[in-house]
Amino acid sequence: MKVYYDLHIHSALSPCASDDMTPNNVINMSLLKGLNVIAITDHNCAKNVEVFMMLGERKGLTIIPGMEVQTKEEVHMLCYFYTLDACLAFQDMWERSLTRIPNRPDYFGNQLILDENDDVVGEYPLLLLTSSAYSVKDVFQLINGIGVAVFAHVDRSSYSVLSNLGFIPSDVPISSLEVSKYISPKDFLTKYPNYSKYRILQSSDAHYLGDIMERENYLELENAVTISIKDILDVLKNVA
Numbered sequence: 540m541k542v543y544y545d546l547h548i549h550s551a552l553s554p555c556a557s558d559d560m561t562p563n564n565v566i567n568m569s570l571l572k573g574l575n576v577i578a579i580t581d582h583n584c585a586k587n588v589e590v591f592m593m594l595g596e597r598k599g600l601t602i603i604p605g606m607e608v609q610t611k612e613e614v615h616m617l618c619y620f621y622t623l624d625a626c627l628a629f630q631d632m633w634e635r636s637l638t639r640i641p642n643r644p645d646y647f648g649n650q651l652i653l654d655e656n657d658d659v660v661g662e663y664p665l666l667l668l669t670s671s672a673y674s675v676k677d678v679f680q681l682i683n684g685i686g687v688a689v690f691a692h693v694d695r696s697s698y699s700v701l702s703n704l705g706f707i708p709s710d711v712p713i714s715s716l717e718v719s720k721y722i723s724p725k726d727f728l729t730k731y732p733n734y735s736k737y738r739i740l741q742s743s744d745a746h747y748l749g750d751i752m753e754r755e756n757y758l759e760l761e762n763a764v765t766i767s768i769k770d771i772l773d774v775l776k777n778v779a
């Protein structure tokens with residue numbers, strides 16, 4: 540079974556994302572594009588994940604609970620969780636590790652918490668574009684057994700593991716890497732042949748509705764008849 544995905548989408552909770560990235564807008568656009576599964580990955584926070592999952596279930600789109608965390612090395616990592624509860628527990632712990640700076644919506648952008656009607660029910664008060672006290676290595680330990688971590692946009696020249704550490708650490712349990720939409724997985728592997736042992740994912744990192752991925756990249760779920768979060772994360776954990 541081929542499952543078309545976009546596993547890196549920001550909602551209006553991320554200050555740098557458009558206020559139009561509401562649950563209904565994002566889900567409707569993803570369905571329009573013919574996607575089967577998306578992940579909501581706001582910067583350092585998961586306060587909109589629950590409403591997305593509830594609406595996704597209603598509208599027939601699988602939503603993976605996620606976050607895009609920023610480690611103390613300023614490396615962006617996508618964290619995907621088997622369950623909403625695991626995601627929310629992780630985020631509670633993660634938010635206590637963040638540098639505490641009040642958000643300035645006029646400067647950084649709004650951090651909107653939304654309901655199923657896309658109405659604003661709150662604003663996250665502290666700036667989400669900060670680093671955690673946790674390291675890359677800590678993330679793998681914290682997510683062990685409850686989800687999967689993937690290095691985000693590894694081809695990018697900032698906030699990526701390659702730009703900030705210079706290499707993929709060999710002592711962490713990583714199976715998948717994400718490249719941005721500015722390079723194809725094939726071109727990435729031509730540039731970095733040593734990384735062919737990893738599964739290369741490509742997602743949009745959408746901050747605007749128009750950025751959401753077309754029906755281009757898919758995961759193959761062996762022997763599956765329905766799409767489950769567990770099956771998808773198990774694929775990400777195993778090398779192609």
Ligand SMILES: [Zn+2]
Pocket residue numbers: 607615691692698
């Ligand atoms: Zn990022």
Ligand SMILES: [Zn+2]
Pocket residue numbers: 547549607744
């Ligand atoms: Zn992102």
